[in-house]
Amino acid sequence: MPSASWHTLIVIPTYNERANLPPLVHRILAETPFSVLVVDDQSPDGTGRIADALATANPTRVTVLHRQPPRGLGRSYLDGMRRAIALGAERIIQMDADFSHDPDYLQALVGATQDADVAVGSRYMNGVSVANWPLRRLLLSLAANRYVRAITRLPVHDATSGFKCWRREALMRVLEHPIKSDGYALQFEMLFHARRHRRRIVEVPIVFVERREGASKMSRQVILESALRPLTLVLSRRPADLDSVAQHEAARP
Ligand SMILES: Nc1nc2c(ncn2[C@@H]2O[C@H](COP(=O)(O)OP(=O)(O)OP(=O)(O)O)[C@@H](O)[C@H]2O)c(=O)[nH]1
Numbered sequence: 588m589p590s591a592s593w594h595t596l597i598v599i600p601t602y603n604e605r606a607n608l609p610p611l612v613h614r615i616l617a618e619t620p621f622s623v624l625v626v627d628d629q630s631p632d633g634t635g636r637i638a639d640a641l642a643t644a645n646p647t648r649v650t651v652l653h654r655q656p657p658r659g660l661g662r663s664y665l666d667g668m669r670r671a672i673a674l675g676a677e678r679i680i681q682m683d684a685d686f687s688h689d690p691d692y693l694q695a696l697v698g699a700t701q702d703a704d705v706a707v708g709s710r711y712m713n714g715v716s717v718a719n720w721p722l723r724r725l726l727l728s729l730a731a732n733r734y735v736r737a738i739t740r741l742p743v744h745d746a747t748s749g750f751k752c753w754r755r756e757a758l759m760r761v762l763e764h765p766i767k768s769d770g771y772a773l774q775f776e777m778l779f780h781a782r783r784h785r786r787r788i789v790e791v792p793i794v795f796v797e798r799r800e801g802a803s804k805m806s807r808q809v810i811l812e813s814a815l816r817p818l819t820l821v822l823s824r825r826p827a828d829l830d831s832v833a834q835h836e837a838a839r840p
C-alpha cells in the first residue's frame with residue numbers, strides 16, 4: 588500500500604455537514620492530488636462518523652481530527668492547522684465543507700503560493716463574485732471588508748475569506764501568536780500577523796456560492812467579534828512588536 592502523503596493538506600472544519608462532506612471529499616480525491624484533514628466538533632448529525640468512514644476508505648489521503656468541546660470554527664482551524672504541520676504538510680489549505688468554496692480553485696490557490704506565502708480566494712477582486720447570497724448578507728460582508736481594510740490596512744480585497752492556501756513556514760510563524768478570534772475575525776487576524784511578519788499575500792479570484800445543504804452557524808457574537816478585533820489588533824501594534832519583527836527579519840537568511 589502506498590504511504591500517506593500529506594504534502595498539500597486541505598483542512599476542512601465540519602459541524603453538521605453530513606450531506607456536504609462525502610460529495611466534497613470525493614470531488615477533491617477525484618480531481619486533485621491533494622489530501623484532506625477533516626476537523627469535526629462532535630457534530631450531532633454524525634458527520635464525524637462519516638468522516639471516519641471516508642478516512643478508512645482512503646487512508647493515504649483522508650484523515651480526521653475529532654475535537655473535544657468547547658466547539659468553535661476558529662479553534663477547529665487552529666487545531667487542524669497545527670495537526671497539518673505536525674503531519675509534515677508543506678502547503679496547508681483552509682476550506683469550508685459546504686461547497687461555498689469550489690474545489691475547482693484548489694489548483695490555482697496552491698499554484699499562487701509558488702511566489703507567495705499565502706494565497707487568498709477572493710470574492711471581491713473583480714467587483715463582486717458571490718452567487719445566491721441574500722442582499723443583506725452581501726452588504727454585511729462588503730461593509731465588514733471595507734471596515735477591516737480601512738483599519739488594518741491589509742492589502743487585500745477580501746480580508747474575511749476562509750478559502751486560503753498557506754506555505755508551511757509562514758503559517759508556523761502566524762501560529763506563534765496567541766490567536767483569540769473564532770469567526771470571520773480569525774481570517775483577517777491571521778493575515779494581519781502574516782503581514783506584520785512581511786509575508787507575501789496574493790489574491791486569487793473566486794466565485795463564492797451560498798452553501799448547498801445544511802444550516803448556517805453565523806451568530807451575533809461572530810459579527811461583534813469582527814467589529815472589535817480590527818481595533819484591538821491595530822492597538823496592539825506596539826513599537827516593541829515591530830522591533831522584534833525587524834530583528835527576526837534581519838536574522839532570516
Ligand atoms: N469543527 C467545526 N466546524 C464548524 C463550526 N462552525 C462552523 N463550522 C464549519 O465551518 C465552515 C463554515 O461554516 P458556515 O456555517 O458555513 O459559516 P458561513 O460560511 O459563514 O455561513 P453559511 O455558509 O451561510 O452557512 C463549515 O464547513 C462548517 O461546517 C464549529 O463550531 N466547529
Ligand SMILES: [Mg+2]
Pocket residue numbers: 683685687798
Ligand atoms: Mg458557509
